[in-house]
Amino acid sequence: MFVIITYDVERKRVGKVCKKLREYLDWSQNSVFEGEITKGKLTQCLAELNNIIDNNVDSIYLYQVSNPKNLKKTVYGIAKSPMDWFL
Amino acid sequence: MFVIITYDVERKRVGKVCKKLREYLDWSQNSVFEGEITKGKLTQCLAELNNIIDNNVDSIYLYQVSNPKNLKKTVYGIAKSPMDWFL
Numbered sequence: 001m002f003v004i005i006t007y008d009v010e011r012k013r014v015g016k017v018c019k020k021l022r023e024y025l026d027w028s029q030n031s032v033f034e035g036e037i038t039k040g041k042l043t044q045c046l047a048e049l050n051n052i053i054d055n056n057v058d059s060i061y062l063y064q065v066s067n068p069k070n071l072k073k074t075v076y077g078i079a080k081s082p083m084d085w086f087l
Numbered sequence: 088m089f090v091i092i093t094y095d096v097e098r099k100r101v102g103k104v105c106k107k108l109r110e111y112l113d114w115s116q117n118s119v120f121e122g123e124i125t126k127g128k129l130t131q132c133l134a135e136l137n138n139i140i141d142n143n144v145d146s147i148y149l150y151q152v153s154n155p156k157n158l159k160k161t162v163y164g165i166a167k168s169p170m171d172w173f174l
Contacts (some may be wrong), residue, residue, distance in 0.1 A: 004150060006093060008117040008167050029148055030095040031118060046163065053164050060163040061116055063091060063150075070157040076133065076147040077140050080095050 002068035003042065004034045009058035016052045017060075020045070029080050036068065089155040090129065091121045096145035103139045104147075107132070116167050123155065 005025060009017050018027070024045040025033040037045070042064075049060060065071040092112060096104050105114070111132040112120040124132070129151075136147060152158040 004091060006116050006119045008119075009164075029093050029118075029146055031116075032093045032095075032148070050163065055164045058164040059116055059167045061119070062161040062163065064159040064161070065152060065157055066159075067157065070152055070154065072151040072153075074149045074151070076137065076149065077096075077142045077145040080146045 001039070001042075002034070002036055002065045002071055004028075004032065004063040005060060006032050006063075007058070007060045009053055009060070013052060013054070013058060017049065017058075020048055020052060034073075088126070088129075089121070089123055089152045089158055091115075091119065091150040092147060093119050093150075094145070094147045096140055096147070100139060100141070100145060104136065104145075107135055107139060121160075 003025070005021060007017055007021075008031065021027075021033040024037055024041055025035040028034045042062075046062070053060060090112070092108060094104055094108075095118065108114075108120040111124055111128055112122040115121045133149070140147060
């Protein structure tokens with residue numbers, strides 16, 4: 001399946017969340033990851049994220065599309081690269 | 088159709104982009120809007136956004152799902168509210 005994960009977490013946990021998501025998905029934009037993933041890997045990823053975030057203040061949104069053909073992505077402006085984060 | 092729009096734009100344009108997107112979609116999370124929209128309204132929204140952003144440095148990603156039934160959204164942690172932005 002194809003997933004988009006967006007997150008809005010406290011600053012002190014952004015690095016950890018980002019690092020964890022990089023193990024499973026592609027960095028797409030600030031606070032946005034996407035990519036194809038199996039159900040098992042997604043469950044594993046979410047369990048590990050759950051150990052990182054504070055469920056009372058942090059927010060992770062998971063959008064799942066079973067068939068990637070049903071999702072169309074268009075980029076306006078530039079396609080950000082992970083390196084933009086460090087410049 | 089159902090759309091998710093994520094944006095990564097220079098700070099000085101965030102307010103304008105956010106304000107414009109609010110006219111068409113629901114604020115979902117920092118830099119993320121979502122909702123049902125007609126093709127015509129989406130075209131109009133994108134044209135107006137194009138007048139706001141700098142295509143050389145800003146980035147807007149549009150994810151379109153023709154049938155909302157093909158998209159499943161799950162929230163982990165808390166569902167952010169637009170008011171969180173001002174607290």
